[in-house]
Amino acid sequence: xxxxxxxxxxxxxxxxSGFDARVDGTAECAPxxxxxxxxxxxxxxxxxxxxxxxxxxxxxxxxxxxxEVISALEDLxxxxxxxxxxxxxxxxxxxxxxxxxxxxxxxxxxxxxxxxNAYPEVNHNYERxxxxxxxxxxxxxDEQRVERTLGEIERRTGLKALRLPLERxxxxxxGFPLWP
Amino acid sequence: MSELQRKLLMAMQEGxxxxxxxxxxxxxxxxxxxxxxxxxxxxxxxxxxIKRLGVVVRHHELGFCDNAMVVWDVPDERVDEVGEWLGKQxxxxxxxxxxxxxxxxxxxxxxxxxxxxxxxxxxRIDALTxxxxxxxxxxxVLFSRRRFKxxxxxxxxxxxxxxxxxx
Numbered sequence: 283x284x285x286x287x288x289x290x291x292x293x294x295x296x297x298x299s300g301f302d303a304r305v306d307g308t309a310e311c312a313p314x315x316x317x318x319x320x321x322x323x324x325x326x327x328x329x330x331x332x333x334x335x336x337x338x339x340x341x342x343x344x345x346x347x348x349x350e351v352i353s354a355l356e357d358l359x360x361x362x363x364x365x366x367x368x369x370x371x372x373x374x375x376x377x378x379x380x381x382x383x384x385x386x387x388x389x390x391x392x393x394x395x396x397x398x399n400a401y402p403e404v405n406h407n408y409e410r411x412x413x414x415x416x417x418x419x420x421x422x423x424d425e426q427r428v429e430r431t432l433g434e435i436e437r438r439t440g441l442k443a444l445r446l447p448l449e450r451x452x453x454x455x456x457g458f459p460l461w462p
Numbered sequence: 463m464s465e466l467q468r469k470l471l472m473a474m475q476e477g478x479x480x481x482x483x484x485x486x487x488x489x490x491x492x493x494x495x496x497x498x499x500x501x502x503x504x505x506x507x508x509x510x511x512i513k514r515l516g517v518v519v520r521h522h523e524l525g526f527c528d529n530a531m532v533v534w535d536v537p538d539e540r541v542d543e544v545g546e547w548l549g550k551q552x553x554x555x556x557x558x559x560x561x562x563x564x565x566x567x568x569x570x571x572x573x574x575x576x577x578x579x580x581x582x583x584x585x586r587i588d589a590l591t592x593x594x595x596x597x598x599x600x601x602x603v604l605f606s607r608r609r610f611k612x613x614x615x616x617x618x619x620x621x622x623x624x625x626x627x628x629x
Contacts, residue, residue, distance in 0.1 A: 328514040332503060334485060336478075336484065352481070362523040367477050367480060368478050371471070372513045417531070446567075448558050448559075449558070450559040
């Protein structure tokens, strides 16, 4: 991880299609991070302080002010390094989510991906290198509602989706070690 | 899910506001005191309803430029043992058992591997496939090409009348 000044960070270039990002290793995407940013990213993925002023508490642990913590986190969010500060819900304990896979003809992939993306119920949507080339997760309050959403996507695209519900989780998500 | 849970989760699903008193702000939105909001969040963490509370990183923007979903066709009687083992391996996240969908989808165990380059991800997968546990197990590697969307799950939706839908 380089340690050059934070100003040298440049966000990943948007793709021609205007989608979120390329994830195929062709883009330069390692940001420069300050020591404070690295500690915020590494030490606060879990056990976030449950006290009235959590950012002041984090600041006092790291030897900086509340304002510095808030401004560093806002900056990390603006740069896209974090998606939020908040809860990660246990799968299946809150609502219902379903992994779906579709085999989309190459010429239609951008259009189908955009159609799927437009659903607020879809929270992940990736192109993967396989005959099943579009992978997305549909969420909802319950199984029926999720099935309704996926059924609508199938009707609108004329494509069938594999339904791959979670049966059992073996890995406990304790955050992601960035500098193991 | 209780009405209180539903409201709190809806208020939280976009994350905490990054302000001095975030729990007071969340509480204000749903008619709960700051103290009660903190206590209920603590309860949800203890109960496992919330797996973790904290910074949610985006791998790609932090330099983990590539990822692969690796899927395995594990004999049913071994899938729990192999899944538990795989979940403990370095660099492996989100190890899940899912149903097979024959004839085109024979795989029942899924995991994700993130790395700073495609080569690094490939090396990690090669090392796994050489282990005693996984050597004989058919698998497929699905590298990501484009990410169209990635964000936290939104489980609670509000319909046009402002009510939670799908209850």
